[in-house]
Structure formats: C-alpha cells, structure tokens
Amino acid sequence: MQAKPFSPAATAAPVDYANYPDEHGRFGDYGGLYVAETLMEPLAELRDAYLRLRRDPEFIAELDRDLTHYVGRPSPIYHAERLSKKIGGAQILFKREDLNHTGAHKINNTVGQALVAKRMGKRRIIAETGAGQHGVASATVATRLGLECVVYMGAVDIERQKINVYRMKLLGAEVVPVTSGSKTLKDALNEAMRDWVTNVADTFYIIGTVAGPHPYPMMVRDFNAIVGREARAQMLHQYGRLPDVITACVGGGSNAIGLFHAFLNDREVKIVGAEAAGDGIETGRHAASLAAGRPGVLHGNRTYVICDDNGQITETHSISAGLDYPGVGPEHAWLKDTGRASYVGITDNEALSAFHELARSEGILAALESSHAVAQGIKLARDLPKDKLVLVNLSGRGDKDVHTIAAREGIAL
Amino acid sequence: MNRIDRCFAALRAAGRCGLIPFITAGDPSPADIVPLMHALVAAGADLIELGVPFSDPMADGPVIQHASERALAKGVGLRQILDGVAQFRTSNDATPIVLMGYLNPIEIHGYEKFAEEAIVAGVDGVLLVDCPLEESAVIAPLADAGLHRIFLAAPTTSETRLAGLTQAARGFLYYVSFAGVTGADRLDLAPVRARVAAIKARSPALPVAVGFGVRDAASAVAIAEFADAVVIGSALVAYLADAPDARIACDRAREFLSPIRTALDARAPRHAV
Numbered sequence: 001m002q003a004k005p006f007s008p009a010a011t012a013a014p015v016d017y018a019n020y021p022d023e024h025g026r027f028g029d030y031g032g033l034y035v036a037e038t039l040m041e042p043l044a045e046l047r048d049a050y051l052r053l054r055r056d057p058e059f060i061a062e063l064d065r066d067l068t069h070y071v072g073r074p075s076p077i078y079h080a081e082r083l084s085k086k087i088g089g090a091q092i093l094f095k096r097e098d099l100n101h102t103g104a105h106k107i108n109n110t111v112g113q114a115l116v117a118k119r120m121g122k123r124r125i126i127a128e129t130g131a132g133q134h135g136v137a138s139a140t141v142a143t144r145l146g147l148e149c150v151v152y153m154g155a156v157d158i159e160r161q162k163i164n165v166y167r168m169k170l171l172g173a174e175v176v177p178v179t180s181g182s183k184t185l186k187d188a189l190n191e192a193m194r195d196w197v198t199n200v201a202d203t204f205y206i207i208g209t210v211a212g213p214h215p216y217p218m219m220v221r222d223f224n225a226i227v228g229r230e231a232r233a234q235m236l237h238q239y240g241r242l243p244d245v246i247t248a249c250v251g252g253g254s255n256a257i258g259l260f261h262a263f264l265n266d267r268e269v270k271i272v273g274a275e276a277a278g279d280g281i282e283t284g285r286h287a288a289s290l291a292a293g294r295p296g297v298l299h300g301n302r303t304y305v306i307c308d309d310n311g312q313i314t315e316t317h318s319i320s321a322g323l324d325y326p327g328v329g330p331e332h333a334w335l336k337d338t339g340r341a342s343y344v345g346i347t348d349n350e351a352l353s354a355f356h357e358l359a360r361s362e363g364i365l366a367a368l369e370s371s372h373a374v375a376q377g378i379k380l381a382r383d384l385p386k387d388k389l390v391l392v393n394l395s396g397r398g399d400k401d402v403h404t405i406a407a408r409e410g411i412a413l
Numbered sequence: 414m415n416r417i418d419r420c421f422a423a424l425r426a427a428g429r430c431g432l433i434p435f436i437t438a439g440d441p442s443p444a445d446i447v448p449l450m451h452a453l454v455a456a457g458a459d460l461i462e463l464g465v466p467f468s469d470p471m472a473d474g475p476v477i478q479h480a481s482e483r484a485l486a487k488g489v490g491l492r493q494i495l496d497g498v499a500q501f502r503t504s505n506d507a508t509p510i511v512l513m514g515y516l517n518p519i520e521i522h523g524y525e526k527f528a529e530e531a532i533v534a535g536v537d538g539v540l541l542v543d544c545p546l547e548e549s550a551v552i553a554p555l556a557d558a559g560l561h562r563i564f565l566a567a568p569t570t571s572e573t574r575l576a577g578l579t580q581a582a583r584g585f586l587y588y589v590s591f592a593g594v595t596g597a598d599r600l601d602l603a604p605v606r607a608r609v610a611a612i613k614a615r616s617p618a619l620p621v622a623v624g625f626g627v628r629d630a631a632s633a634v635a636i637a638e639f640a641d642a643v644v645i646g647s648a649l650v651a652y653l654a655d656a657p658d659a660r661i662a663c664d665r666a667r668e669f670l671s672p673i674r675t676a677l678d679a680r681a682p683r684h685a686v
C-alpha cells in the first residue's frame with residue numbers, strides 16, 4: 001500500500017494536530033512500528049513508561065529543573081536587525097537554540113530521555129550521531145547520571161566532525177566507528193539498533209531525532225516541543241502577535257518539529273522546512289527526503305525515504321553531517337501530505353553563504369545544519385514586506401563546523 | 414496445499430527434523446542462485462530461505478550485512494531473485510522457498526505486483542523482518558495471493574503477543590533463539606527448549622523452526638530434540654562467501670550441509686505426541 005495523500009475534505013472537523021500520533025504511533029499513514037519481533041516488547045515497555053511519565057508531576061518537575069538550570073532555558077528570541085535591514089524584507093528573528101548547553105537543540109531531547117532511562121532502571125545508554133551534536137548531548141547526560149555511554153558514528157562523519165568526537169571522549173563516552181553502508185548517519189542508526197536488540201535488557205537507546213519506531217517520533221518531539229512553546233509565548237509577549245512564517249532545517253526533523261508543533265493549530269502561521277539539497281536536487285546528490293523522496297519504510301517507521309526503484313536506500317549528500325539522512329520523521333511526512341507545512345531544498349552553497357551572512361551581520365556562527373534554515377529564512381524574508389515576522393530556529397552553533405568550512409574554502413588552519 | 418505445509422506434514426509423518434538453510438540471494442554471485450538452490454536440496458535441505466538483499470539490514474550481523482552489500486553491488490534485486498526461483502521450479506516442484514528480507518524493496522515494487530509475481534515464480538512464503546504482526550495490514554495482498562506469511566517469535570515476545578502470532582502464523586513459526594542479530598554466538602539451549610515447549614503446548618499443530626546461533630551439526634542436533642526444523646544462516650553464508658565460481662560454491666554448500674543432514678538423520682525418529 002502506498003501512503004495515500006491525506007484528503008482534508010474527508011474529515012468533518014479541522015485536524016487537531018495536538019492529538020497525533022494515534023495509539024499505534026501513526027500520523028495519518030506514516031509512523032508506526034516496523035521493527036524486528038525482538039524489539040516489539042521493549043518498545044511497548046518504553047511507550048508505557050513514557051506515557052506514564054509524561055503525566056507524572058514529579059518527572060515533569062525534574063525535567064523542568066534540568067531544562068532551566070542545566071540546559072539554560074528559556075533560550076531567547078533575537079531580532080536580527082542588521083541582517084533584516086540588509087535583506088530589505090521582513091524582520092528576521094532567531095530562536096537561539098545555539099545558546100543551550102552543548103550548543104544545540106539536541107540536549108532538550110537527551111535530558112528528557114536520560115530521565116526516562118533512569119526511571120526505567122537502565123544502566124547503559126547508546127546513541128547514534130551524525131554531526132556529533134546528539135552524541136555529545138547523549139554523552140553529557142549519561143555521564144551526569146553515571147550511566148555508561150556508547151555512541152555509534154559513521155566513519156565518514158567521524159572524519160568531518162572530529163571536534164565533536166573528541167568532545168564525546170572527554171565526556172567519557174565510547175565512540176564506535178561504523179564502516180558499513182555509506183558510513184554516515186543512517187548506518188550509525190542501523191548499528192545502534194543492532195546493539196539495542198542485543199543488549200535490550202539493560203540498555204536505553206536515545207534516538208537523536210524524530211525518527212525510529214513508535215514511541216520515539218512522539219517522545220523526541222515532546223521533548224523538543226519546549227522550543228515552540230517558549231517561542232510562541234515569547235512572540236506574544238515581545239511582539240504582541242505570532243510570527244507570519246516559521247522555518248527550521250530538517251534532517252530527521254527534531255528541531256523543526258520542536259519549533260513547529262506549538263504552532264500547528266495556528267493556521268495563519270505559515271510553516272516551511274528547509275532540507276539539504278546538497279549539490280542541487282536535480283543532481284541527485286542531496287538529502288531532501290520530503291522534497292525529492294517517496295513514501296517507504298526505513299528505521300522502524302513509514303515515511304518519505306530516498307531510495308532507488310528496487311527499494312534500496314541510496315546515498316545522500318550534504319555538507320552538513322546532521323542533515324545527511326535519507327529518511328525523515330513521520331510527522332513531517334504527514335504535515336507535507338496534509339499541506340500544513342511545506343518543505344524546500346537549500347543547497348550546500350546557499351547554506352554556506354547564509355553562514356557567512358549571519359556571521360558578518362550579527363556576530364553569530366551558526367551550525368551548517370542551522371545555516372540551511374538561515375538561508376531559507378533569508379529567502380522568505382526577502383519576498384515579504386518589512387512589517388512581517390519570520391522566525392528561524394537557530395538549532396545549533398557552528399564551532400564544530402569551522403574546520404569543514406575552512407577546508408571547503410581552501411584555508412589551512 | 415502450500416508446499417510449506419506439505420513439507421512439514423511429510424517431516425512430521427517421518428519423525429524427521431527439517432533442515433532450512435538460508436543464503437543471501439546473489440552471493441557470492443548472481444549466477445549462483447539457481448545452482449546453489451539445487452545443491453542445497455541435494456545436500457538435504459527441506460526448505461530454502463532466500464535472503465533478499467537490503468541496503469539497511471538492521472536485524473543482521475556483519476556476515477549477512479556484507480553478503481547483502483556484495484549482492485547489491487552486483488545489482489541483485491527482486492527481479493533476478495524471482496527469475497531464479499522460476500528457473501529452480503522448472504526442475505524442482507517440491508522444495509518450499511521462503512523469501513526473507515525487509516519491507517522497503519517490496520513496498521517500492523508494489524505489494525500486489527510482488528504477490529502475483531512471487532506466486533507465478535513459485536515462492537511459497539515470505540518472512541519480512543521489519544513487519545511485525547501489528548503492521549501486517551499492508552502486506553495483506555501477499556496472503557491473499559496464497560503466500561504464507563512467516564512470523565518470528567523471540568525470547569522477548571510476551572505471552573499475549575505470542576497468542577496473536579501463533580494464531581496468525583501460516584506454514585511455521587520461526588523462533589529466534591536469542592535477543593540479538595543474525596550470526597551472533599549466544600545460543601543458550603535451555604531457555605529455547607522451554608519456550609518452544611510452551612509454544613507447542615499452546616498450538617500443537619503449528620510447526621516451530623528455530624534459528625539464530627545454529628552453526629554446525631552439534632547445535633542442529635541439540636535443537637532437533639525439541640524443534641520441527643533448524644535454520645542455518647550466517648555460518649553457511651560465511652562458508653560460501655568467497656567461492657570463486659558456481660561449481661565451488663555448490664561444492665561448499667554440500668560440504669557444509671551434508672554432515673548436518675547426516676547427523677540429524679542419525680537421530681531416532683521423533684513422533685509428535
């Protein structure tokens with residue numbers, strides 16, 4: 001069965017986006033639980049534990065404490081006045097997730113999942129990572145709770161994100177290079193899943209994005225949804241209104257759904273996701289699963305995937321390791337089909353020039369992943385009048401990417 | 414009657430334990446698919462599991478991962494595999510064939526189209542590792558076409574889910590002997606024996622095959638004490654891996670499988686109680 005395009009005409013009442021996924025972990029036709037039999041019961045246990053904890057006042061209070069005092073929330077909304085003036089269109093605002101502890105939105109999720117792991121009595125944490133930000137964020141929370149931590153990372157990504165590899169080691173994590181397949185994020189996820197299926201009795205798998213089998217897309221979204229909840233309240237408080245457009249980069253889609261979720265029922269807010277178009281979607285060297293992929297099944301869920309006509313997942317390309325993934329969270333697949341959000345590609349070059357534009361006009365070095373959102377924010381602002389507000393999720397800081405950018409531009413450090 | 418049902422009925426009548434080799438289709442070479450299947454039958458295979466290679470085999474260990482990578486690099490896909498089965502069927506109409514793999518290649522091929530082509534080729538069953546019972550609505554066209562849906566049960570499977578699985582199972586139930594990936598060396602017989610006994614107590618008519626961790630005659634014979642069939646995968650795939658041509662691959666298949674068949678047949682016939 002190919003996923004059918006969602007038809008709004010078939011539903012009487014407008015969709016309440018807060019009510020998804022359903023009890024099977026489905027967002028329309030997407031999501032679900034496509035895993036080996038061995039993982040079905042552990043996933044059911046995780047789902048039940050999480051559904052209990054998300055309503056447990058003690059758990060919520062502990063999470064709030066960590067988010068405030070350890071992560072450094074709330075993160076500010078910053079009005080990029082110089083950049084906006086230079087572009088000459090709408091006002092560009094940044095949700096500053098780059099200011100979080102460890103430098104990205106990823107910590108919102110790992111702090112939450114680590115608390116779930118602790119309550120479930122697990123002693124060992126595993127994680128997959130692409131850019132290394134999620135690996136660092138997992139190593140950080142694991143060491144803080146005294147849990148063992150193993151991070152799987154593609155050999156290609158280890159090479160291009162050396163600083164984060166060293167950060168993980170400093171935090172006491174073991175980084176395992178993955179040399180199968182394309183040696184990037186998708187293969188790291190495969191390997192982490194193999195570890196989990198083997199050590200499921202005492203191990204908690206912290207997935208780093210809104211992908212994987214139910215309940216991960218829901219749980220990771222919930223932990224990142226703090227971004228949009230804060231942003232919505234900050235907009236109303238600082239500007240007296242909601243933004244006109246919100247945008248974020250989409251790899252697996254956790255920072256994007258984190259920002260989007262609180263705004264899904266605000267139909268007047270336009271939502272745009274920026275995927276990695278690499279060398280350009282027409283070249284085939286990209287990672288734009290929604291813009292250029294098709295419905296399929298990968299990593300435990302039904303979603304848009306990049307694959308060939310034989311159903312084999314194909315290699316993706318992006319200058320940013322964190323977006324270099326051939327799938328995408330199922331909720332985004334559904335938002336695309338319902339038309340609630342649209343997804344567009346940003347090329348490597350567009351992301352790089354946005355990186356420089358932001359650095360020179362505002363004094364902010366954005367992560368290469370986030371630079372895709374910055375580029376999309378600039379494009380959107382350019383076409384809108386000055387009184388419109390474009391809110392961009394600045395998902396992470398760029399320190400980790402400095403040597404990639406230098407190498408790309410032929411500069412020896 | 415599906416060939417799988419006929420096969421297990423015959424095994425049960427003879428009190429024999431079934432031998433189910435798994436090979437990754439197209440490894441070591443796409444040219445080996447058909448001769449290897451015949452060689453496996455000649456060496457005593459009762460049913461053949463043909464692995465459909467996938468780019469992201471999440472439930473497989475390094476041996477089958479690498480076999481899949483090699484096969485994919487040589488362009489092996491459903492097309493060649495179904496052609497291979499059809500060709501095999503021109504001279505063997507008895508040995509059941511189960512395709513084992515992951516969902517996405519079939520999803521992209523199209524479920525109805527695949528089901529029809531698989532039946533025409535002579536496939537008898539399909540085991541989709543990443544499609545649990547809860548998601549099996551998508552593959553309804555396979556069963557509608559007459560393919561047996563082979564389900565897995567694992568040490569982590571709860572009694573409630575087991576009830577659903579034994580009810581939905583067709584052909585046989587594949588019991589995974591430990592929590593882990595294929596090819597690992599973690600076989601611990603006592604809990605496997607206990608769980609298989611529990612499954613048999615629940616559904617006496619449903620044949621149970623045990624796989625994962627079976628690598629030689631000794632482990633196969635030990636499992637034959639309580640299971641209806643043993644599945645041998647990674648050890649065989651590793652043994653075939655670097656065979657330079659089809660003749661040598663077939664020789665190796667016989668060399669590997671024959672002693673296991675002999676050992677299984679040396680046991681006294683076991684009759685269902």
Ligand SMILES: Cc1ncc(COP(=O)(O)O)c(C=O)c1O
Nearest residue numbers: 133251252253254255322369396
């Ligand atoms: C800063 C930053 N932004 C975005 C991403 C992409 O992930 P997601 O789409 O889940 O937000 C990553 C992933 O590593 C990241 O490090």
